[in-house]
Amino acid sequence: MMELVQIGVIRSPYKRQGDAPRQGRLADIESEIEVFPEYLDGLADVERCSHLILLYWLDRADRTMLKAIPPGQPAERGVFSTRSPNRPNPIGFGVVDLVAVEGGTLRVRGLDAFDGTPLLDIKPYSSEVDAIPGISVGWMENMKRNPGT
Amino acid sequence: MMELVQIGVIRSPYKRQGDAPRQGRLADIESEIEVFPEYLDGLADVERCSHLILLYWLDRADRTMLKAIPPGQPAERGVFSTRSPNRPNPIGFGVVDLVAVEGGTLRVRGLDAFDGTPLLDIKPYSSEVDAIPGISVGWMENMKRNPGT
Numbered sequence: 001m002m003e004l005v006q007i008g009v010i011r012s013p014y015k016r017q018g019d020a021p022r023q024g025r026l027a028d029i030e031s032e033i034e035v036f037p038e039y040l041d042g043l044a045d046v047e048r049c050s051h052l053i054l055l056y057w058l059d060r061a062d063r064t065m066l067k068a069i070p071p072g073q074p075a076e077r078g079v080f081s082t083r084s085p086n087r088p089n090p091i092g093f094g095v096v097d098l099v100a101v102e103g104g105t106l107r108v109r110g111l112d113a114f115d116g117t118p119l120l121d122i123k124p125y126s127s128e129v130d131a132i133p134g135i136s137v138g139w140m141e142n143m144k145r146n147p148g149t
Numbered sequence: 150m151m152e153l154v155q156i157g158v159i160r161s162p163y164k165r166q167g168d169a170p171r172q173g174r175l176a177d178i179e180s181e182i183e184v185f186p187e188y189l190d191g192l193a194d195v196e197r198c199s200h201l202i203l204l205y206w207l208d209r210a211d212r213t214m215l216k217a218i219p220p221g222q223p224a225e226r227g228v229f230s231t232r233s234p235n236r237p238n239p240i241g242f243g244v245v246d247l248v249a250v251e252g253g254t255l256r257v258r259g260l261d262a263f264d265g266t267p268l269l270d271i272k273p274y275s276s277e278v279d280a281i282p283g284i285s286v287g288w289m290e291n292m293k294r295n296p297g298t
Binding site: 002003004005006007035039041042043044045046048049050051053055057063066067077078079080081082083087088089091093095118120121122123124125126127128129130131132133134135136 | 151152153154155156184188190191192193194195197198199200202204206212215216226227228229230231232236237238240242244267269270271272273274275276277278279280281282283284285
């Protein structure tokens with residue numbers, strides 16, 4: 001009933017565990033977002049956005065895990081207090097800089113998703129509703145060594 | 150294959166179209182997030198987060214739409230440049246203030262989801278990776294009159 005459709009695919013330099021930057025957002029690496037032809041109409045006007053929210057499907061995740069031990073941390077935590085990819089609904093979330101739109105392909109910066117990751121949604125980012133300044137989650141930083149959510 | 154599971158339910162004062170504030174984030178209204186018993190282990194440590202990202206399923210959405218006319222706007226736009234709930238994968242996204250954790254129930258502020266909305270995921274919010282200051286999307290404001298994404 002809550003069945004997702006793949007609207008595109010992420011092309012990135014991150015091929016396997018360990019390739020990804022500690023923080024996708026802080027790296028300068030570009031990824032390409034390829035939107036499938038049948039969804040191209042939905043891309044109209046997207047070039048007017050400077051930043052986008054991307055949702056994608058973490059297809060290598062273990063969906064049975066409810067606890068995770070963040071790297072470098074002494075104890076396990078509930079997955080909903082981490083950004084581990086392993087969680088019941090492994091939906092990845094990233095805020096990216098939109099560099100260019102070339103037909104059905106978006107060039108973006110700041111993403112840490114693996115190459116081949118299925119794309120689920122694209123939304124315009126607005127600081128007014130989406131940004132909260134000054135919130136730091138100490139143990140979270142260690143969770144982002146590999147592509148996560 | 151990309152099938153979602155419902156991990157909980159959102160209890161809010163917004164019962165129908167028109168009830169919701171123009172901007173969920175800017176309103177002071179509290180909602181309750183009820184996490185189902187089988188997912189409670191994942192909630193451990195969540196009380197240490199001041200702000201959360203919630204993902205939820207917009208079950209009233211029209212998934213066939215690729216264009217939307219934002220209220221007050223003269224022309225239709227591609228849905229991926231809007232926050233309309235109508236899109237191929239109607240996954241709602243909201244950043245909320247965590248007010249209190251009471252067993253399997255989270256009290257939060259800043260959400261504009263309808264009462265009864267299925268909950269998909271909870272993630273800790275971190276300004277370092279999730280916040281981009283100063284990004285305003287003019288036509289987007291008009292899209293948030295009713296619960297959206």
